[in-house]
Amino acid sequence: MLFHVRMDVRVPHGVDPAWLDELKRTERERAQALQSQGKWRHLWRIAGQYSNISVFDVADAQELHDLVSTLPLFPFMDIQVTPLCRHPSSVREDDS
Amino acid sequence: MLFHVRMDVRVPHGVDPAWLDELKRTERERAQALQSQGKWRHLWRIAGQYSNISVFDVADAQELHDLVSTLPLFPFMDIQVTPLCRHPSSVREDDS
């Protein structure tokens, strides 16, 4: 099942830079592992913002929550989830 | 270049149903043709709404506008455009 997820990262002033770098490094590793597993199907940067738009392909809302809420930057992210389904005019087999 | 586009269709009460059906039919044909050409890369339905989330792959903003503003349902759609670029953690070659 596909979920459209927008993540806006808002790091409060005063966070220790070294710790933040470590969070970002492990965030990247998690993101790449989930992409390799096919769970995190798309990951785009929104131009001009510290934000991404993603599409997840997971079993259900529970798996989505388990993946997203354990991301290292989760405490600093505003997250919006939109459930997707197949569009009747779609011609692309794997967009559902 | 990739653009994320959300389209919310709002048909005012009183539109002639036969004309609306014809608009929808040609909208579908246009959507499928643009998908086949690779211009309209993704097209998903938002669950529970007469709305879609799409990703267009076009030369620039001018081509995006020319495609979207000539869709048959354009006069009845609220449209939000978000320019995308490659995410540094993406592992997918064609998501840029």
Place this chain on the structure above:
Amino acid sequence: MLFHVRMDVRVPHGVDPAWLDELKRTERERAQALQSQGKWRHLWRIAGQYSNISVFDVADAQELHDLVSTLPLFPFMDIQVTPLCRHPSSVREDDS
């Protein structure tokens, strides 16, 4: 899988009252049938508004969309969908 759905009904002025009554009658039949099947698990009225808050128990977002978008009053409803999952502090077996 559970989805939280809020539906706000906004009937434009000028809709034929007899036709609207017929829509409401069939809407009620559909709502009751879906409740009996266990698909529409909860249905509450929001006090003071022509709105409801519902919980659907469906296979996935596709089934949710198929059920909601074919409701007779769908053209007159603003709909917000929120995917739910089990809360770690829940003690109720069937709330997931």
Place this chain on the structure above:
Amino acid sequence: MLFHVRMDVRVPHGVDPAWLDELKRTERERAQALQSQGKWRHLWRIAGQYSNISVFDVADAQELHDLVSTLPLFPFMDIQVTPLCRHPSSVREDDS
């Protein structure tokens, strides 16, 4: 009487982690005790967010306030309360 309650938890950066863990532990105990008493009838996690959607079954608004405002995480929660009543199309005896 039923109240729909949405709670969004926003913990400011810099809160002592050990103290926060203790708050969460007692919050969970309170939530489970209130569920066992039938006061906190439903408790769901919103997928992808540190938020819940709940339904309380209490005598009146006063009891609701007394329960919610004494939750350990109350100082860190944005809370929206919506009073519910029976929907005329509901077939479920206990949803009122």
Place this chain on the structure above:
Amino acid sequence: MLFHVRMDVRVPHGVDPAWLDELKRTERERAQALQSQGKWRHLWRIAGQYSNISVFDVADAQELHDLVSTLPLFPFMDIQVTPLCRHPSSVREDDS
């Protein structure tokens, strides 16, 4: 139990003036009867707007909904309901 209710009246252009006058006349009769019964405890006009702020004293949310949703102008009103309870600093016996 007390509910704070704000009602904003928005009459669409084109409503028959004679019918609207009749709606307003019966609305006034209903409002005055409910005030006499003590159900509609306060009723104020918001300065400069076709809106009121009211306080209802009813058994529960169901009674509130039954009263408000049968007002003659209900189809033309945006309504916001806020449940009230006793303030710990209140010295007024009947404000609860």
Place this chain on the structure above:
Amino acid sequence: MLFHVRMDVRVPHGVDPAWLDELKRTERERAQALQSQGKWRHLWRIAGQYSNISVFDVADAQELHDLVSTLPLFPFMDIQVTPLCRHPSSVREDDS
């Protein structure tokens, strides 16, 4: 003259608890004195929130401002003021 006032208290994390308790104690004394004088005519708690809805009966906007802006918790409150007048359907002599 009557003013409808909503006050939402937002205490930033890190405020000294003893000082805050002192602020709350003097706030309560001020609120009760103003109620006794008839200036602060109604004071209700919004269920589930650290907020109140009040009605002030003062000479004019200047007196309202002088009373509200000197409340001990004023620096931590978001305040919305709505001027009220008599509703033509009101039957209550003192609601104006």
Place this chain on the structure above:
Amino acid sequence: MLFHVRMDVRVPHGVDPAWLDELKRTERERAQALQSQGKWRHLWRIAGQYSNISVFDVADAQELHDLVSTLPLFPFMDIQVTPLCRHPSSVREDDS
């Protein structure tokens, strides 16, 4: 007493132009008479919008409502009222 009032005029499509012109003519006469009486103290056009920002000098909220709600264009205006009082740094005698 001074009230800051913003009026946004929104005329629905389809209003009879001759009737609208008559409304505007009487609106202008009313506005000028109220200015001459000192009730409508300031009246400015917001650049680029069919909107004005005004300051009324009236006895109280009741008089404000009586003046504003009987303006010929009142049914087509969104109106926001903000009560003003003297600023402690003001040096202008009549701005209070």
Place this chain on the structure above:
Amino acid sequence: MLFHVRMDVRVPHGVDPAWLDELKRTERERAQALQSQGKWRHLWRIAGQYSNISVFDVADAQELHDLVSTLPLFPFMDIQVTPLCRHPSSVREDDS
């Protein structure tokens, strides 16, 4: 003096197409004449929307209002005006 202006065109359903075409034709003529005079300094289309972003170079707010409020499509436009001034980091002589 420079003003940033955003215009969103919203044509209500049911407007006569021939009349609308005539409005658009004269709008274009006005826009081009004002550009030639240097009053309407920039005019861009927002991609995917029936909207433009413009920069006007006029004597003052009065001239801006006189130009904008007499555009043929003015009754169908939502307009936002933002006054601009020279940025201290600008190196472009004519951007002020």
Place this chain on the structure above:
Amino acid sequence: MLFHVRMDVRVPHGVDPAWLDELKRTERERAQALQSQGKWRHLWRIAGQYSNISVFDVADAQELHDLVSTLPLFPFMDIQVTPLCRHPSSVREDDS
């Protein structure tokens, strides 16, 4: 040229009180000097809020920005600027 300006002062918790008092004192001096020069034409307090509504009479947007952005409390203010022009129904000579 006239500009309508709303300033909302939001002082973060933890600002040194003595320094803040000094800022307020110099702010008041600046405000009074600018009023005496006729640049800051009106200055009103919004009842119940740490906010003001002002009208500036300046040569252009550049002068407005130079005045406002150098106010001592500027770093703690949310500021909204609205350009004004003469209203065709105004009878007051100096409101333009």
Place this chain on the structure above:
Amino acid sequence: MLFHVRMDVRVPHGVDPAWLDELKRTERERAQALQSQGKWRHLWRIAGQYSNISVFDVADAQELHDLVSTLPLFPFMDIQVTPLCRHPSSVREDDS
């Protein structure tokens, strides 16, 4: 390709002033260098705000993001990006 960019600078209280001055100095150097290269085509100050409105002329969204996200003040800016294209009524050759 042209992008309209609005940047609102929000510096949290407590940032070291000397470091902030250094950030502003390098921000200005970057802004002027990008203007000289023709990448940052327009840069205006919004009157009364610590904000700018800019137009960038870049190859694509990727180049825009690379330029904007490496600005020294990027961590303190809210940024909104709007893709522009040629307006059919434009007479200016270089506005596309």
